[in-house]
Amino acid sequence: MKKIDLEILDIALSGSSSGAYALVLGEVNGKRKLPIVIGGAEAQSIAIELENMRPSRPLTHDLMKNTLSAFGMEVTEVLIHKMMEGIFYAQLTVTDGIREEQIDSRSSDAVAVAVRFGCPIRCSQQVMDEAGVDLDGSESETQGEESPKAKKPKTPKKLSLKDLQRQLEEAIATENYELASELKKRIDEFEG
Secondary structure (H helix, E strand, C coil): CCEEEEEEEEEEECCCCCEEEEEEEEECCCEEEEEEEEEEHHHHHHHHHHHHCCCCCCCHHHHHHHHHHHHEEEEEEEEEEEECCCCCCCCCEEEECCCCCEEEEEEEHHHHHHHHHHHCCEHHEEEEEEEEHCCCCCEEECCCCCCCCCCCCCCCCCHHHHHHHHHHHHHHHCCHHHHHHHHHHHHHHHHH
């Protein structure tokens, strides 16, 4: 499986009343972005670590890092390896230096743990081809090869703002992040 290195570009409030955030991961040395809708707690956990802030008590992701470290384990890679029906599937690669295991995870939790361990965040070529967005609007290239343009979810053209917000909340609730991202863009255009 071909892996693409990612970096965290942005974490922004999604604009809906549900308190969801958009985590934007970008291709290292590339143009495509991978937007993932995440919950407020995970967004806060990622942002706190990125800003080198220390809460008075450990957050859940700090607890996981502290527990793994106490047993001589570390996370060496986070891989968003699959997307099915708008849901991203991630795994943590955990090792104690002798044994290595892949642990299933939500992508938001995996990224929150990755920033604590300082390990690479990656996605499979398939995930980027399916859910990646080229925000420049031009063809993107991956190691000299042209990549197919990302498929955009289909949504009806004439919806009211209320309908769009309802669909966004439903997409987030069902973890259909690709659709949620597209609906968020349409809401922003509608409000702008």
